[in-house]
Amino acid sequence: MKACVAVFKRELKSYFATPVAYVFLVIFLFFTGYLPFRQGFFETRQADLQLFFRNFPLLFVFLVPCVAMRLWAEERKSGSIELLFTLPITPRQAVMGKFFAAWFFCS
Amino acid sequence: MISVKQLLRTFGPIIAVDSVSFEVEKGHVLGFLGPNGAGKSTAMRMLACFLRPDSGTASICGYDIIKQPIQVRQHLGYLAENAPSYGEMTVGSFLNFICDARGIKGKDRKKAIDRIVPMCSIDSVYHQTIETLSKGYCRRVGLAQALIHDPPVLILDEPTDGLDPNQKYEVRRLIKSMAKDKCIIISTHILEEVEAVCSRAIIVAKGKVLVDSTPEQLKQQYQCGIDEVFRKITQKKTA
Numbered sequence: 001m002k003a004c005v006a007v008f009k010r011e012l013k014s015y016f017a018t019p020v021a022y023v024f025l026v027i028f029l030f031f032t033g034y035l036p037f038r039q040g041f042f043e044t045r046q047a048d049l050q051l052f053f054r055n056f057p058l059l060f061v062f063l064v065p066c067v068a069m070r071l072w073a074e075e076r077k078s079g080s081i082e083l084l085f086t087l088p089i090t091p092r093q094a095v096m097g098k099f100f101a102a103w104f105f106c107s
Numbered sequence: 108m109i110s111v112k113q114l115l116r117t118f119g120p121i122i123a124v125d126s127v128s129f130e131v132e133k134g135h136v137l138g139f140l141g142p143n144g145a146g147k148s149t150a151m152r153m154l155a156c157f158l159r160p161d162s163g164t165a166s167i168c169g170y171d172i173i174k175q176p177i178q179v180r181q182h183l184g185y186l187a188e189n190a191p192s193y194g195e196m197t198v199g200s201f202l203n204f205i206c207d208a209r210g211i212k213g214k215d216r217k218k219a220i221d222r223i224v225p226m227c228s229i230d231s232v233y234h235q236t237i238e239t240l241s242k243g244y245c246r247r248v249g250l251a252q253a254l255i256h257d258p259p260v261l262i263l264d265e266p267t268d269g270l271d272p273n274q275k276y277e278v279r280r281l282i283k284s285m286a287k288d289k290c291i292i293i294s295t296h297i298l299e300e301v302e303a304v305c306s307r308a309i310i311v312a313k314g315k316v317l318v319d320s321t322p323e324q325l326k327q328q329y330q331c332g333i334d335e336v337f338r339k340i341t342q343k344k345t346a
Contacts, residue, residue, distance in 0.1 A: 002208075006204060006208040007208070010193070010196075010204045010207075014195055014196070017195040017196065018195055078191060078193075078194065079191040080191040081191075082157055083187065083192060085156070085157050086157050086180055086183070086185045087180060087209065088208070089208055
C-alpha cells in the first residue's frame with residue numbers, strides 16, 4: 001500500500017514537472033470553457049449544462065491517451081523500469097499507483 | 108548470503124546465462140568479469156528479480172528470487188548498468204521517492220539521507236534535476252539509491268563506469284569500507300579494480316563460468332598480471 005502511494009505521488013509530481021500537465025489543462029480549458037459559449041450557451045435560455053458536457057466524450061478520447069500513454073512507455077524508454085522493478089514494489093502496486101495518478105489528474 | 112543454483116536464461120536462440128552456480132558469503136566482494144555480452148548484466152538482473160530465469164534459482168539472504176521477490180528486493184541494493192533514474196526529479200525528491208517506496212520514514216529517513224548524501228558526495232547537486240547532471244553524478248545518485256536502506260547484499264553493475272579517476276578511487280574506497288559486513292557483487296571489465304577491491308573473481312564468457320578463484324591465485328597460477336590472465340582465459344575458451 002505504501003509503495004503504491006509512493007508511485008502515485010511520484011507520477012503525479014512528474015505530470016507537473018513536465019509540460020504534459022499544462023498542455024493538457026490548457027487544451028481542456030479551451031474546449032470546455034470556450035466552445036459551449038460559441039455553440040450558444042446563452043442563446044438557448046435554459047439553465048442546463050448539456051452543452052457544456054456534450055463535448056466531453058470526444059474531448060477525452062483524445063486527451064486521456066495523452067495522459068496515460070507515457071506512464072509505461074517512458075519508463076521503458078529511459079530504462080527506469082529496471083529501477084522501479086528492483087524496488088520492493090509488486091507489479092500490481094506499480095500499476096495501481098500509476099493508474100490512480102492518471103485518474104486523479106484527469107479528475 | 109547469496110547462493111545461485113543452475114541459473115539459466117535464454118533470449119530466443121541466444122543462451123545469455125548458461126547454468127551458472129556460485130555462492131558468496133558475507134564479507135566478500137565478488138568480481139564478476141567477462142567480455143562484452145558474456146551475460147554478466149543478465150545474471151545480475153536475474154538476481155535483482157528484474158528478469159525471471161528460465162530455469163534454476165537463487166537465494167539472497169535466504170529468500171528465493173522466484174518465490175519471494177519482494178523480500179529479496181528489500182534486502183538488496185541494486186545499481187543497474189546505466190544507473191537509471193527519473194530525469195525530471197531533483198536528486199532530493201528522487202531519494203525521497205526511494206525512501207517512500209522502501210518504507211523508510213520520519214527520523215530514519217532524515218538519518219538515511221544525511222548519511223548517504225555526503226557518502227556519495229552529491230551534496231552540491233542535491234537540488235538539481237537529475238537530467239542536468241553529468242554521467243558521473245548520475246551514477247553516484249544511482250549508488251546513493253542502492254545504498255540508502257543499508258542493505259546486507261549489494262549488486263553493482265559497473266559501478267565505476269563513467270567516473271573520473273578521483274571518483275573511481277572514492278567508490279572503490281566506499282566498497283572496501285562496506286565489504287566487512289556486507290556481501291557485494293560487482294561487475295566490471297576494469298581489471299585493476301578487481302585487484303583493488305575484490306576478494307574473489309568469477310570470469311564468465313558466453314554465459315558460462317570459466318574460473319572461480321581469487322585474484323591472487325589467478326596471478327600465481329598463470330604467472331602473469333591479471334589482464335593477461337583474463338585474456339588467456341577468455342580467448343582460449345571463446346576461440
